[in-house]
Amino acid sequence: MTAVRVGVVGVGMMGADHAERIAARTAGAVLTAVADPDAARARELGDRLGATSYGDPLELIASPEVDAVLLASPGFVHEEQVLASFAAGKPVLCEKPLTMDVESSLRVVEAERRLPRPLLSVGFMRRFDPEYAQLQGMLAAEAFGPLLVMHQTHRNRSVPNPEFRSEMIVRDSLVHEVDCARFFVGTEIAEIQVITPRATSKAFEGVADPQVSIFRMSNGVVVTNEVFVNCQVGYEVRAEAVCERGTAIAGRPQTGLYTTRAGEGEGYWGGVAFDDFRQRFGRGYDLEVQAWVEAATKGEVVGANAWDGYAATAVCEAGMASLASGESVSVALVDRDSLS
Amino acid sequence: MTAVRVGVVGVGMMGADHAERIAARTAGAVLTAVADPDAARARELGDRLGATSYGDPLELIASPEVDAVLLASPGFVHEEQVLASFAAGKPVLCEKPLTMDVESSLRVVEAERRLPRPLLSVGFMRRFDPEYAQLQGMLAAEAFGPLLVMHQTHRNRSVPNPEFRSEMIVRDSLVHEVDCARFFVGTEIAEIQVITPRATSKAFEGVADPQVSIFRMSNGVVVTNEVFVNCQVGYEVRAEAVCERGTAIAGRPQTGLYTTRAGEGEGYWGGVAFDDFRQRFGRGYDLEVQAWVEAATKGEVVGANAWDGYAATAVCEAGMASLASGESVSVALVDRDSLS
């Protein structure tokens, strides 16, 4: 069995992580190439990990030394790079979001349908987190009866970027809840409403953080969401499912438990919060990339597919409209069966 | 110090509980009288607990052997009995709801304002639960900074009554969340929206259970609520507060922890769920009644007051309108300062 030769596009934090993951922790894969418009940075990483470096991502995608492409580039170049991977006939794992708007996401879906077989996976890594996967399995099996309501919570410690705007909470953070809701419930989101409570003073002026969102799924399930990206404490992601005969939670704060007393303060018991998503979902990323490589050797794809990426983009677009208007907004998806 | 002589009106499950509580577990109080239109039932309880029994509640309220009145009668007779207690100049603890509609609740508020001093407490017992009280104290002190969002959960095992209708979830169950939201946030509810997800098949035909409700508080805090009265598992009530610098939860499932294995099934770890509200809030009821008796000896009232009872009724009335229309409904309270 020959190893899959992977090329990574984009060498920022996520891309460098993925390159290390392929090089050191993914069975059946070798890292052969990295690319970034910042060619010096690509070269530095490539040299360190023993991979060829490219300044032009399209050159990497076309290279005969690359069997499969992992895109960790910014969202606005995803369409071009995914389509180039399709043209080269190579499996491609594209970090979320699939693209920046619904039209381009739909073009990707349509382009893939013209291929002999699907090639695209979208990097919604939570589907590979052991707890999230276990919860989805329980729900799919209706272990506690039909699902009726879900409550999702998504908290980040802080966003230090002064350019950050309220819409980015919908597009970059809530998008994970959108994918999870579809993953857990197994149907589309019919309607979305984004509500803005009193804003934290810890966010930059004018940023509506936290946000509470309501999804109405096409089968009647209601999903409540809290996204709070400047919560100050740490990274915490949870999902609680309410079914006819029981409830289940994934993502409780659970690593280690201790009691202590710091200085003159009160004694307390507790545990250290997760620092960020890489710490919380590190295992999920590992399992995602491993599963993608294994699928690639069999000519298959795993995880969220092109349609999932398109649907997430469409829901977030409706969510941004709701954020602006304050009203509940219907999500209009194209007819899946009538796609060319 | 002479003991406060308490008369209990209504000897159904709640009233009998309260009579026992006064007789056996409340310091500084004696049970002198019980009343119920079902005179035989009142007599049986009175005989057992050494108290005079009355078939006419108004006779009990007027009796010289009663210093303070505890109303556990049905909501539709509350107005008359509260006003009779006012006329007799006696402190009265009225089980929720204060009355069945906003006009009558307002009449009670206005009647009390014409008295030399307040006499009414409304039986929202959660305010006396140690965990709920601790959480409220933390929020009032802004221990983790200003409050931004709350999530409240209210689950009952089941409602066996075939007469039960969707509106009763708003009026009898959500009313507790309404009072808690006002208690935790410290402001009024400006707007309420009641959303009906896919209904459980375990409820009677046509009952919209569970329900998800959104409160927008007048200071911008948003409160999400899940009420599910046929959840099958047990009684579970929780409140999670999301503040600028931390989050806090009251009401985690916490009594006892064990591991076991039943028959041929899987091993599991866990604890027995609370059976019902009397088990979960038994301690809260004890503390509420004890505090009420102590306040009575000082000519004071404690807990939720007449205005709190009126506001809860008004919010639930708006909630029932929202349940019917599906729209968010504004809550119109009278101007508190202009009350006669």
Next chain:
Amino acid sequence: MTAVRVGVVGVGMMGADHAERIAARTAGAVLTAVADPDAARARELGDRLGATSYGDPLELIASPEVDAVLLASPGFVHEEQVLASFAAGKPVLCEKPLTMDVESSLRVVEAERRLPRPLLSVGFMRRFDPEYAQLQGMLAAEAFGPLLVMHQTHRNRSVPNPEFRSEMIVRDSLVHEVDCARFFVGTEIAEIQVITPRATSKAFEGVADPQVSIFRMSNGVVVTNEVFVNCQVGYEVRAEAVCERGTAIAGRPQTGLYTTRAGEGEGYWGGVAFDDFRQRFGRGYDLEVQAWVEAATKGEVVGANAWDGYAATAVCEAGMASLASGESVSVALVDRDSLS
């Protein structure tokens, strides 16, 4: 039903607590008298709570205005005061330890057997803690099959007394574990071994803290105990029962749960530890005293009895011998059936 008139002997921290408890939170009881050799201190408390004060405890015990006696005096005067209560024919609740040595405890047991009916309760309040009582009920019912092993943990924040010696950990702290082991297992302790690990530097020089002790019960159950009275964090008391088909824990750290981030440090999740035994077992004390008063009105006793007090003293005496020798020491109890 006339209220039980209670006199409290000893007005240190425990005694003052109990006097308040009788005066303010115990139904069916009134506080009529307090006594302390420090007559001024007794007077101050008596005046505040509306009770007669005595400088001579024996005078209080004999007083016709006292129906029942609560002893919160130091252990070395317990024998005399308990015997005086017996002579007066009055129910007496004696704080632990029953007496300071096994001979005097045995004299108390024998003296009570010559009375027409038992009058003594020993203040092992944990038996009234709801969680401990629930666990004991499960074990007595063999809900998870026969009990095989128990693990008990007992931690205090610190002992500021420079006179404190290693033996006092056995006599004053481990004595609770001794009573709990007998309460949970339902048999006597046959053998005790006290082991001294590396000592904490936070204790006074020469104090062997923490201590690990092993009880071998007469039915073969083995009980491990950790007592650590300078653990710095807070008060934590736990018991884990290991049965043939499951395990159960009483006393997990469970009140409130929050996440926060203090200053520049790490975010954490957790809860505030209990401060001391009065906070942790305040409810247990309330229930104990209430049950004792109710039993007194029926001519009965509740909780740990004279024999339980004697057995605890005998085990602790063996424990102190083991602490000195490092060996396992047999506990020799008199033949219960042959008692005069």
Next chain:
Amino acid sequence: MTAVRVGVVGVGMMGADHAERIAARTAGAVLTAVADPDAARARELGDRLGATSYGDPLELIASPEVDAVLLASPGFVHEEQVLASFAAGKPVLCEKPLTMDVESSLRVVEAERRLPRPLLSVGFMRRFDPEYAQLQGMLAAEAFGPLLVMHQTHRNRSVPNPEFRSEMIVRDSLVHEVDCARFFVGTEIAEIQVITPRATSKAFEGVADPQVSIFRMSNGVVVTNEVFVNCQVGYEVRAEAVCERGTAIAGRPQTGLYTTRAGEGEGYWGGVAFDDFRQRFGRGYDLEVQAWVEAATKGEVVGANAWDGYAATAVCEAGMASLASGESVSVALVDRDSLS
């Protein structure tokens, strides 16, 4: 970088697991060979995983297509196979126990010292479990001050083997606690005592299960251990460290949390217990084998070394003597510095 070619000896449950792990989930490694005296079974596995199969383990160890050896054979052949790996100059990961008696373990230690560099790792996988590793890191850094006491718990659902004897609880189960105590405390075990409580009726006749053991470490730390291999519930392994300024626990039951109600029974909240050690420590095994392969490429060893394996065998031998005599038994290790 060339992949490390691994040969697995022994194709029972553990060996087959390891072979799959090397073949499918270990980066930088390929499975080239499997061996078992049951040649047919070896062939079947080898054919399925694309590896050469051998009936003679020594032939595999000597084979030029094997760079590193993983031993999952029975303990009584470990000495011969480890020494053969040494002779071949190949890194070897030997499942615990190192050997069946202290003399042979010592021979392995001495043989390795005559090699140019260490080649042996012993498969105490808990050292690679993320929680256990995190706890060890906290203790090594004295994050909560010096360690004073540890409590370790080790429960298996059941042992269906009728040949099972009490000694095997010491040699095969307690051996993990022995290694963990040495790992956490960082010193040797000076003395061990094995205590046998009332035995469960769920074990085969004559098997002393559960067992409580006490380790006295050479620095004074005391470690209590419960091992219960027929606990009926599931697999549960925990370690609680008691330090001068705080306590910490690894291994709480933590995966998933739900509430439900089965049939007519009580509602409960909880989670499914782990089924067995492979499920609980699957991640630990993956990390162990990955770390071993990475170390092999650098000419290094990781995890428990030959001395750790020898010390564990010596402690268990003393433990079996204590099980027989009921007395505390000193552990006599050779002088590490005077080893040839």
